[in-house]
Amino acid sequence: MAEGTEVEDRVDLDDDNYMEEMDDDVEEQIEDGIEGGGDENVEEEYEDPKAGGSGEDQLLEVDESHIANEPLKDEENPTASIDEDEKEKHAQLLALPPHGSEIFIGGLPREALEEDLRDLCEPIGEVLEVRLMKNRDSGESKGYAFISFKTKEIAQKAIEELHSKEFKGRTIRCSLSESKHRLFIGNVPKSWTDDEFRKIIEEIGPGAENIELIKDPQNPSRNRGFAFVEYYNNACADYGRQKMSSSNFKLDGNTPTVSWADPKSTSDHSAAAQVKALYVKNIPENTTTEQLKELFQRHGEVTKVVMPPAKSGQSKRDFGFIHFAERSSALKAVKDTEKHEIDGTFLTPRLSEILNEGQDYARWG
Structure with a gap:
């Protein structure tokens, strides 16, 4: 199927809110603790009811000696709790389907339900999620949906079997979903090496599969001040994007420019395309x-x-x-x-x- 055809199909379906819907889906995927700091329940103060009176200084001295020789318990070490929360969030993001495992189905009859789409797709392979796009005001179907499968291979098989298939009196169109999973990062310190940049990216969040720091052709020891990072899935990419877009986040003092990058399959995926x-x-x-x-x-x-x-x-x-x-x-x-x-x-x-x-x-x- 030609790429241009897919774009025209989506325009015909009145999907100008498509990316807005996609953003909502990402928020739903990473809410309930995936996106937040996760440290609001950490106890920052500890009161010892036995401390006090004339022996308080002596008690504190003994406790300090004890702490110096034994590691703090988790409840007395807020940093340890935060690290565990971060690990859990990262695991949740990586547990979501990989990029390429979601398909787009257009041309659906307005009366089609999510249950109908699940029945249509489950014979092909394991379905993780069905999202039928609806008008926010009227609740009516917009005539297209997104289906997430367990693997990319099943998604590709579904495209081959479902495209141009007759469904409830309509000929449906099927293609790979265009969910974004690649970031453009500007204002990177030009003196940074690949290893320095990679270390920062991997500390921010999970799923960075391809990190491309663009080199200066005139000076191979320096970069051109921008990079592209391709993630395991949209949720991992959006998590990294939000982390790097924080006003407190810096790259050696530089405030980075972070935005969704054009797909790598385009003819020019360099900085000029941005x-x-x-x-x-x-x-x-x-x-x-x-x-x-x-x-x-x-x-x-x-x-x-x-x-x-x-x-x-x-x-x-x-x-x-x-x-x-x-x-x-x-x-x-x-x-x-x-x-x-x-x-x-x-x-x-x-x-x-x-x-x-x-x-x-x-x-x-």
Whole structure:
């Protein structure tokens, strides 16, 4: 089945809420302790009812000597409890089906129930979950569903058997689910080695199967400041994404940019495939950021406009950066048919190499 056909099928099914539904599913999978810190029940204080009076100092001295020679019990060692909680969460994430074991079924009749889909799929192999997508307001079926099997092999077999099959008077369409399991990580310290980066990723959470720190072709001893991490399944990837998106998380002082990466099967899975910004030249001297935003937002939502300050002793720079919410907007803006003019001057936009907020804009001068 062609990939383009699958995309068209999903558009026909009115599945604009597809990724929103997927996010909800991930939240359901990792709730009840998978996502939280897990230490709210740890006792931080311990009171000894026997301590006190004139002999308190002597009692404390004896206890310290005892502690120095024997390990703390679990209930007296909060760190040990936290570690156990983390191990349990990781085990729960890894117990979920691997990426590639979930299929998409479209073209379903509106009256089809989850029980009907389970009956349809169980003869093929063990079914772990059936999710029939429904309208949140009306509760009516959207005409498509996701089926999780125990293995990737069973899922592939189901696609072969179910695609174009007649089901309750309708011809259904079946393909591999596009659940995301690959992250793009920007603003990585360029001096880091593969081993240093791998150590951090593996400490964050489980399931990192392929860690790709992109090397600088001009200087093999350094990286280009970004990486891709492919996980065992969507739940593991989302767990890592949320951990690294925390305001307290740093990479040797750098705040990383963490987002879902395009599938590795695309023709260009390098950093260029993640760029959503434009580098714009020939900007007239008195142009404001508001003017640039108004000019370019016809292509899509503009999230940020950056005009680097001039160097000492120089006039204002004639270039800037336009950040879009979607890559498709940036691609549209650089088409040959698109013209951008301010006060009779034509601007020259092209795709930028800016991949994160912490990158040095001045180097473009």
